[in-house]
Amino acid sequence: MNAKSRFSIGDLVTRKSYGNDVLFRIASLKDEEGSLHGEEIRLIADAPLTDLVHTEERELKKHRKKAKEKVENSYRLFKQDYLLMKEKRDYMASDSYKQVDFFQIPPRVLHIDGDPIYLKKCINLYERLGLQVHGLHLLEKDMPFQIPELINKIQPHIMTITGHDSFSRHKGDKNDLRAYRNSKYFVEAVREARKVIPSLDQLVIFAGACQSHFESLIRAGANFASSPSRINIHALDPVYIVAKVAYTSFMDKINVWDVLRNTLSGEKGLGGIETKGLLRTGMPYIQSEKD
Structure with missing residues (x-):
């Protein structure tokens, strides 16, 4: 399975090269690269799909709870x-x-x-x-x-x-x-x-x-x-x-x-x-x- 087939537009991901510090959603896919939009912050980034990791449900719930508490x-x-x-x-x-x-x-x-x-x-x-x-x-x-x-x-x-x-x-x-x-x-x-x-x-x-x-x-x-x-x-x-x-x-x-x-x-x-x-x-x- 190639990297592109593992990801879809709208998936929530983090970047391994940045220590999985920011939660992104995939806005678009082209070849082996994704355009990413921050889920809580107004950041846009491009990243190779090989650098992306899907966010597990438990981590996602933890992130959303923390984000909601801040708001x-x-x-x-x-x-x-x-x-x-x-x-x-x-x-x-x-x-x-x-x-x-x-x-x-x-x-x-x-x-x-x-x-x-x-x-x-x-x-x-x-x-x-x-x-x-x-x-x-x-x-x-x-x-x-x-x-x-x-x-x-x-x-x-x-x-x-x-x-x-x-x-x-x-x-x-x-x-x-x-x-x-x-x-x-x-x-x-x-x-x-x-x-x-x-x-x-x-x-x-x-x-x-x-x-x-x-x-x-x-x-x-x-x-x-x-x-x-x-x-x-x-x-x-x-x-x-x-x-x-x-x-x-x-x-x-x-x-x-x-x-x-x-x-x-x-x-x-x-x-x-x-x-x-x-x-x-x-x-x-x-x-x-x-x-």
Whole structure:
């Protein structure tokens, strides 16, 4: 039996040459090589099939349990942060509007993802966090061409541009954009977005994936990006950054560390610039017959 016949698209595997450190799913097969997408992290890699090992069911359950615990811990920390922000907003609003009931309008979110499975996971988390999102799957190389039309159509206040990426040392050093799998497409997509909405406060952008060229993304106009230390980032990290911006009042400035501290990757995987919140409060609140 040859190596190719032992593997199928969608199989969960690890790489022997890397000590089986990262769980991947096979995205495509060609000859005796597989294109791999990280199951929990936004990393893309190519590997010879002879280097791949199927993940046993017991190890898979252990991995998923550990991954779920990490996500739930980050979610719990964000919820604590959210409740503190809500208390502050409610206090400020009640002081301003006295006894009048008020309402709050969260921003519109556009999430563009190069991975349909990650997109679904992110949308599920947005919903848990109470945010409505327009989610769209696009290949990374197609993102720059469709960004302007999507912005004009959806009119988002926050946009996430993400998918898969990787840095290859044999293609250049870490400052060479050509050494990255998809960073150039993310950079071009951010530039196209800024042609439509130049203001960093009118459109807040997160861009990047695992090992992405952080400096180029920030220079292109992203508010937040990955990956300062060229490490892998978790698939759900962009959602926590978006939620922090979405639930912070537009009257308040967001400290970068406050955004990063509840993510799964931290400051080595994520970074950004000071940004204004986007939540707006209004009054009076009119109850509908359904309420």
